[in-house]
Structure formats: structure tokens, C-alpha cells
Amino acid sequence: MRVNKRRPVYQGGVFHRPCLPAGGHRFASCFPPIMATYFTIAQQVLSAFNANGASLNATGSANATTTPSPPNLSDFSSIVAFLFSFGALTDWLKLIVFGGALEMLRRFAFSTYGKLISSFWITASFHEDDSSYEWMMVWLSKRSSFQSAREVEVSTRSFGLNSNALIVPGESSEDDLSVLSGRRIAYLPSPALSYSLWYHRRFMTVTRVQTQTGYYGQKEETLQVNILTRSHRVLNELLLEAKKEYMSASEHSISIYVSDTNNSWRNVASRPKRNLSSIILDPGVAELLVDDARDFLESKSWYAARGIPFRRGYLLYGAPGSGKTSIISSIAGELALDVYIVSLSRVGLDDAALSELISDLPGTKMHLPHGRHRLRLLPKPQPRRTIQTHRRPERTSHPRRRAPPPPPTIITGAPTSRITLSGLLNALDGVAAQEGRILYATTNKYTSLDPALCRPGRMDIHVEFKLASKYQARRLFNQFYLPFDEKEAEKNKEKREKEKQSGKEEAPADDADDSGYNSADENAELEVASKLALAPENASDSKPAYFGTSHREHAPKLRPKQIAVLAERFAEAIPDREMSMAALQGYLMTHKIRPYEAVRAAKEWVASEREAKAKRERAQAAKVLAEAEAAAAAAAKEKEEKEKESQDSETPKTEA
Numbered sequence: 001m002r003v004n005k006r007r008p009v010y011q012g013g014v015f016h017r018p019c020l021p022a023g024g025h026r027f028a029s030c031f032p033p034i035m036a037t038y039f040t041i042a043q044q045v046l047s048a049f050n051a052n053g054a055s056l057n058a059t060g061s062a063n064a065t066t067t068p069s070p071p072n073l074s075d076f077s078s079i080v081a082f083l084f085s086f087g088a089l090t091d092w093l094k095l096i097v098f099g100g101a102l103e104m105l106r107r108f109a110f111s112t113y114g115k116l117i118s119s120f121w122i123t124a125s126f127h128e129d130d131s132s133y134e135w136m137m138v139w140l141s142k143r144s145s146f147q148s149a150r151e152v153e154v155s156t157r158s159f160g161l162n163s164n165a166l167i168v169p170g171e172s173s174e175d176d177l178s179v180l181s182g183r184r185i186a187y188l189p190s191p192a193l194s195y196s197l198w199y200h201r202r203f204m205t206v207t208r209v210q211t212q213t214g215y216y217g218q219k220e221e222t223l224q225v226n227i228l229t230r231s232h233r234v235l236n237e238l239l240l241e242a243k244k245e246y247m248s249a250s251e252h253s254i255s256i257y258v259s260d261t262n263n264s265w266r267n268v269a270s271r272p273k274r275n276l277s278s279i280i281l282d283p284g285v286a287e288l289l290v291d292d293a294r295d296f297l298e299s300k301s302w303y304a305a306r307g308i309p310f311r312r313g314y315l316l317y318g319a320p321g322s323g324k325t326s327i328i329s330s331i332a333g334e335l336a337l338d339v340y341i342v343s344l345s346r347v348g349l350d351d352a353a354l355s356e357l358i359s360d361l362p363g364t365k366m367h368l369p370h371g372r373h374r375l376r377l378l379p380k381p382q383p384r385r386t387i388q389t390h391r392r393p394e395r396t397s398h399p400r401r402r403a404p405p406p407p408p409t410i411i412t413g414a415p416t417s418r419i420t421l422s423g424l425l426n427a428l429d430g431v432a433a434q435e436g437r438i439l440y441a442t443t444n445k446y447t448s449l450d451p452a453l454c455r456p457g458r459m460d461i462h463v464e465f466k467l468a469s470k471y472q473a474r475r476l477f478n479q480f481y482l483p484f485d486e487k488e489a490e491k492n493k494e495k496r497e498k499e500k501q502s503g504k505e506e507a508p509a510d511d512a513d514d515s516g517y518n519s520a521d522e523n524a525e526l527e528v529a530s531k532l533a534l535a536p537e538n539a540s541d542s543k544p545a546y547f548g549t550s551h552r553e554h555a556p557k558l559r560p561k562q563i564a565v566l567a568e569r570f571a572e573a574i575p576d577r578e579m580s581m582a583a584l585q586g587y588l589m590t591h592k593i594r595p596y597e598a599v600r601a602a603k604e605w606v607a608s609e610r611e612a613k614a615k616r617e618r619a620q621a622a623k624v625l626a627e628a629e630a631a632a633a634a635a636a637k638e639k640e641e642k643e644k645e646s647q648d649s650e651t652p653k654t655e656a
């Protein structure tokens with residue numbers, strides 16, 4: 001076997017390595033001491049190898065070989081030549097160079113392919129915190145491709161719409177839940193999977209990408225849409241279509257945003273719009289508020305031309321339960337506004353955070369009727385440094401996804417509030433204050449408000465909400481007992497008959513269920529119906545003692561004219577400006593199907609309310625008196641003690 005002297009020889013599974021030259025010691029001395037130590041160790045190891053190799057050569061190998069001559073370590077070229085004397089090393093180097101070149105080529109080909117492909121695609125990402133994500137999800141939920149996809153996510157999420165979807169496909173529309181909800185559950189793309197669909201004859205893919213945010217395993221989601229097109233027009237069309245679908249789905253609701261503990265806005269719920277006509281105020285008040293707000297929203301350029309800050313504030317003050325909060329949500333529905341609520345008692349909210357939050361409000365970039373402007377509802381301003389707030393429950397999980405509709409707003413004091421009056425004023429119209437916002441503030445204590453808060457520019461229009469007038473009482477009654485609907489009655493009758501046939505329930509006779517009211521003489525009818533309503537046989541054992549409150553029962557069949565007569569009588573019984581609208585509504589609620597009884601018992605109710613009010617006032621007065629007496633007694637005691645002390649202190653002086 002021919003052996004290349006310059007190459008190491010592989011024999012018996014051992015590499016014979018050349019030994020280091022003796023001159024290595026001299027070379028090592030040039031290195032710093034630590035390197036010299038390493039060098040010495042390496043040399044000893046290699047000597048051991050050599051010794052081992054020599055013994056192998058001597059005993060096991062018939063073909064004795066010559067090891068490559070050791071390199072001179074002070075000569076670089078000889079080191080290189082020495083390294084290349086290893087045959088395997090040269091092969092490895094060839095492999096590395098060849099493999100590297102191949103890998104480079106592969107990467108280049110892939111990146112060129114990627115660039116080529118991406119030049120034909122448009123990729124759009126939608127982050128879940130953004131409104132466009134909701135548009136897209138609602139749009140996707142309506143695509144037929146997901147109805148037949150083999151792997152989908154089934155979702156009841158509301159995506160900022162009025163309510164969670166509860167109807168399962170195939171579920172009877174007669175079902176109670178369907179009536180309540182009216183939306184079908186959605187089939188959505190499953191996270192991490194890619195779906196392909198066609199949009200306007202363009203191929204597109206949809207992927208929901210979830211990423212871990214770090215804390216408590218929370219995930220953030222982004223929707224990625226790739227469309228096979230070079231034109232942005234297609235993407236714009238898609239966005240417009242998704243937005244329109246979303247807007248039409250949310251047409252009957254308003255979105256509520258609250259500030260969360262991270263000091264950012266979260267869409268917590270959507271509420272059904274309340275018809276403006278359902279809020280009964282003194283004539284002209286609702287119209288004034290709506291028209292003024294509408295006029296404001298349409299006059300951005302007017303404000304800009306005059307350099308006046310584009311902001312409007314309304315202060316609604318007056319009796320509790322007179323419709324202040326209700327009119328705000330109604331206006332929001334009427335003008336397609338979203339409502340942003342700041343909870344001033346929120347943990348960690350101080351002047352700086354409030355200012356930041358308010359400056360983060362979205363501006364009015366879009367225009368009616370398609371866009372949504374922003375409306376802010378601020379809590380009730382209170383006297384200096386004590387600000388009442390609307391407190392909402394803290395959200396712990398992802399708010400947008402699993403938010404149940406919020407409970408009724410709870411008004412609480414804010415003993416922990418760190419917001420000062422100057423901080424609030426700054427947030428409202430300081431340098432960082434947002435343009436294009438409408439602010440509504442409500443209070444029950446108008447006189448105790450700081451004048452700085454109420455001045456024009458901050459609160460431009462002040463509207464008083466009084467206790468109910470006779471006019472309001474009459475209209476409320478009219479609105480509460482809607483006239484008899486023939487079609488509805490026919491439908492109910494058929495339903496009852498069906499139930500009767502199926503033996504489900506003993507359906508009451510048509511006349512009996514509605515108090516038997518069917519006479520032409522209004523006054524006589526009122527008397528008869530009142531008697532019927534009060535007759536003991538009418539209150540069957542199955543009914544609760546406090547009857548007339550169930551929605552499932554039916555009110556008498558009343559024609560508009562008859563309701564008008566009853567409403568007039570009801571208004572006569574209600575004293576002017578003494579009861580709140582909320583109280584009247586509460587009273588009528590206890591007589592849902594008993595309009596005659598509601599009219600008949602109205603005077604008694606007023607008397608009992610007066611008595612209860614007087615009792616409360618007496619109790620309040622007694623409490624105040626007791627407190628005053630206690631304070632006076634304490635003051636007298638203190639005075640007495642002081643006098644005693646001064647006498648005591650004077651006595652030794654005299655003695656002295």
C-alpha cells in the first residue's frame with residue numbers, strides 16, 4: 001500500500017497523529033502564561049497519542065507506515081500544509097464547500113420564489129383589538145365555505161354585535177332562545193389552519209395566527225388574509241363589504257367601550273338601540289339634544305374655520321330616574337355613535353392616566369351615515385374632589401370574546417378616586433384633549449357643581465330633567481299598554497289551539513284570558529274590567545299573590561282610543577312633578593296586564609308613595625337631628641372639659 005507521507009494513516013481504528021516538535025516549548029513561551037499551560041497540556045496529550053500509535057505500529061501492523069513530518073509551529077504555511085496532509089480533512093472541506101454552495105442555491109431559489117409569489121399576492125393582517133378584525137370575522141362567519149368545511153371553530157361570540165349567537169342551525173325558529181337572540185352560531189376558521197376561498201373570482205387564503213403574549217398564558221390573535229391579486233382595489237372592496245355587513249348587523253345596537261386596567265379601551269358589549277320616542281321628556285327637550293348633537297357632528301369645518309375646538313359638552317341634571325342616562329344611549333343609537341365610559345374609581349386611574357385615556361379616544365375621522373362617531377359618557381360630576389362614578393365589573397379574561405352583556409350601571413361614590421377636579425378639567429379640554437368628541441355629564445346635584453366644570457366650552461348646554469309631569473305620565477301609560485294587535489292575537493290563538501290539541505296545557509278561553517273586555521261603552525268597560533281584575537275568582541291559586549306581572553299573560557284587548565281614555569285617567573291620578581318617571585314605570589310594571597287596575601289603584605299608590613316618602617324624610621330628619629344633637633352634646637362636653645382644664649390650670653397659679 002502506497003502511503004502518502006504527508007497524510008495521517010488510519011490503522012487499526014486509530015489515527016496516528018504526528019507529534020509536536022520539540023521547538024513547541026520555545027513557541028509556547030511566546031504566549032501568555034495561560035496559553036502556555038494549554039499548549040503544554042495539548043502537547044502531553046499528543047505525546048500520549050504518539051506513544052500509543054507507536055506501540056500499535058510495533059505490535060499490530062505489518063505494513064509499517066511513516067507519519068507526516070511534524071510542522072514547524074512558527075511557520076503558518078507549514079501548519080496549513082500539515083493540516084492538508086490529512087486526507088479526510090480535504091474531503092471534509094470539499095464536502096463543506098459543496099454543501100454550502102448547494103444550501104446557498106436552495107435559499108436563493110426559495111427566497112426568489114417567495115418574492116415572485118408574494119408579488120402576486122396581497123397579505124393583510126387584522127389584529128383582534130382592531131375593529132376591522134370584527135368586520136372580517138363577521139364577514140367570514142357568513143361565508144358558505146365554512147358551512148361545509150371539515151374543520152371549523154364553532155363560535156357564539158358576538159364580535160361587538162348585539163348579542164351572542166345562540167341558534168344552532170336546524171333549531172326551530174319558534175324556540176324561545178331564537179326569539180331572544182335572533183342570531184345563529186357561527187362557523188369560523190380554526191386557529192392555525194389555513195383555509196382557501198374565492199372572493200370575486202380571486203383566490204384567497206385565511207389563517208388565524210395565535211401568539212402567546214407571555215402573561216398567564218394569554219394569547220393574541222391575528223387574522224391573516226392573502227389574496228391572489230396585485231391590486232389593492234380588491235382588498236379595499238373586501239374591507240368595504242365586510243364593514244357594510246358588520247354595520248348592517250350592528251345597525252340596531254350601540255357599542256359600549258370601557259377603560260380597562262391597562263388604561264386602554266375595550267369593547268365590552270353592544271346594547272340594542274333604544275328608540276328615541278320611548279324616552280318621554282317635556283316637549284322639545286329630546287329634539288333639542290338630538291338636533292344639536294347632529295348639527296355639531298356635521299359642522300367640523302365650521303369649527304376649524306373659526307379655530308374653535310371641535311368639542312361639545314352637555315350637562316344633564318335633575319331628579320334621579322328622570323331619563324338622563326336613557327336619553328344618552330338613545331342619542332348614541334340615533335346618531336350611530338359609540339359610547340365610551342370612564343370609570344373614575346378604577347384602580348390606578350389618576351389624573352395622568354385619565355388624560356392619556358381621553359387623548360386615546362378615536363377621533364371623528366369617518367362621516368355619517370356609514371361611519372361611527374364617538375360619544376363619551378362621563379360619570380356624574382360631583383362637588384369639588386368627590387366625583388361619583390359609574391362602576392363596572394373588572395374584566396379578568398379577554399373582554400371582547402367572552403364578555404357577557406354588562407349589568408345595569410351602578411352608581412357609587414368613589415372614596416378611592418385619585419382624580420382631582422383640575423385633572424378632570426385638563427382631561428376634558430386640556431392640550432391633550434381629543435377633538436370631535438361629545439361629552440355628556442349627568443348629575444343629581446346641579447347646585448353643588450364647581451362653576452369651572454359647567455362653563456361654556458366644557459358644558460355648552462345644560463338641560464334640566466324634572467320629575468314627571470301629567471303629560472309625561474299620560475304618554476308613559478299610552479306607551480306601556482300598546483293597542484291590541486289583531487295579527488299578534490291571531491298568532492297567539494293558533495298557538496294556544498295547537499297546545500290545547502297536543503294536550504300540553506289547558507288553554508284559557510279567548511275571552512277569559514283578556515279579562516273579558518269587549519264592550520263599546522268605555523266607562524262601563526272600565527268599571528267591569530276593574531271588577532273583573534279585582535274579583536277573587538280571577539286570581540287563581542296558581543297565580544302569585546302579587547299578580548299581573550307575568551309577560552306570558554295577556555293584557556286586555558284595548559283599542560287606541562280606549563287606552564287614551566285610561567291614560568288620561570291615570571294622568572289625573574298622578575300629581576304633577578312629584579313622582580319620577582322611573583317610579584311610574586316601576587308602578588306600571590306591577591300591573592303589566594292590568595291597565596284598569598293600574599288606573600284604579602294609582603291614587604292609592606300615590607298616597608302610599610307620599611307616606612313612604614314622608615317616612616323617609618322623617619327618618620332622615622330624625623337622623624340629622626340626632627347627629628346635630630350628638631354633635632352639640634360633644635361640643636358642650638368638650639367646652640366643659642376645656643373650662644375645667646382652664647380652671648385647673650388657673651388654681652395652682654393663684655396658690656402660687
Ligand SMILES: Nc1ncnc2c1ncn2[C@@H]1O[C@H](COP(=O)(O)OP(=O)(O)OP(=O)(O)O)[C@@H](O)[C@H]1O
Nearest residue numbers: 278279280281319320321322323324325326581582
Ligand atoms: N323620561 C323617561 N321616559 C321613559 N322612561 C324613563 C324616563 N325616565 C326614566 N325612565 C325609565 O326609568 C329608568 C331609569 O332611567 P335613567 O337611568 O335614564 O334615569 P337617570 O335620570 O339617569 O337616573 P339617575 O340620575 O338616578 O342615574 C329607565 O329604565 C327608564 O326606562
